[in-house]
Amino acid sequence: MKRTFFLTACTALLFASGAFAQTAPMAGSAKVEAMIKATFSKASPEWQARIELDDTQRLCTDKRNQVSAAEAEVIQKREAASVVFPADGNLQGDWKKGYQVANVGTGGQFSDAPNGPVGGNCFACHQLDPKELSYGTIGPSLTAYGKDRKYDPQTMKDAWAKIYNSQSAFACSNMPRFGAKKFLTEAQIKDVMAYLFDKESPVNK
Ligand code: HEC
Structure with a gap:
């Protein structure tokens, strides 16, 4: 039934x-x-x-994600307002913990243990560590993400904003709004940032 x-x-x-x-x-x-x-x-x-649905989801749903340039601007502005940068100015935590954040796909589902691990499931949509066999391709490959961008500080800030609220950078994005929707903690976002930007991270090897 x-x-x-x-x-x-x-x-x-x-x-x-x-x-x-x-x-x-x-x-x-x-x-x-x-x-x-x-x-x-x-x-x-x-x-x-x-x-x-919040206002952004409503608009994206009504327009089937085909928003006009003006609508996209409204969405990105509204979503950018929710992005919070760490008070200590440090955008990077521990890349080893960041691997867990990227690899864990549980949390927030009916079938999950209420206090079980919560992760960002980044591998479901992105390639990250080139040695990892299983990854999705809904999002672009993030292999060598930090290295290719010469560990540029502004790029790091942009990546923080993207992870915190993907729609601040791309209206009607498929990528979850991890920080803005309080799915990942600030510490978890720092860790996954380190996974993308630490020179020792397998993502950059
Ligand atoms: C459901 C799929 C999905 C998940 C899960 C996801 N992403 Fe994404 N991500 C995307 C897509 C699609 C894009 C391309 C731009 C867009 O549409 O927003 C993207 C873009 C990005 C970018 C910008 C890439 C560039 O072009 O510079 C970064 C960085 C990123 N994602 C990091 C992450 C991290 C870190 C996680 C896990 C915490 C994650 N993503 C989880 C779908 C996803």
Whole structure:
């Protein structure tokens, strides 16, 4: 019963995303949202709050990520305002811990242990350490990221902002807004920054 309902919701989403049709979606976004809400009707209030779209998600959803240049500017400005740099000015932690942040894909899902490890799952979308066999290609390869950029301080700041809130740099990005949505802690972002920028990190070897 539960599974059937889930499948129905997925089918509706597929149609709504235009995967099968180039023309107008069969179900409007209001209908899809109502259906998703119904699916989570027994979830805790915190979980239900997570399916509310914020202004950026609303615009990206309504425009199917095809926002105009003016809309992209509005989004990037709004999201950039949420980026917080470390008070101590140090953008880098421990690259070894950063590997864990990049490699761990648990946290924030129904099936996860409530106090289990939370990671950024960067490898799901990016190549990082060239020796790592398994990685996704939704995002660009980040191999030799720091080295190729000559460990430039401004580039490091840009990378911090990108990781903290990906949409500050690219409106309607697929990449999660790790800091702004309080998914990763500041210490975790420092560690994954070190994984990208430390000369000793396997990413730069
Ligand atoms: C769901 C996929 C996804 C995940 C997970 C993800 N990214 Fe990304 N990332 C992207 C995409 C796609 C881009 C390309 C630009 C864009 O669309 O935002 C990107 C771009 C970047 C860039 C800028 C690259 C450049 O061109 O200079 C950095 C740095 C980055 N990601 C770091 C990370 C780190 C670190 C993590 C993990 C904490 C991570 N990403 C997790 C999808 C992802």
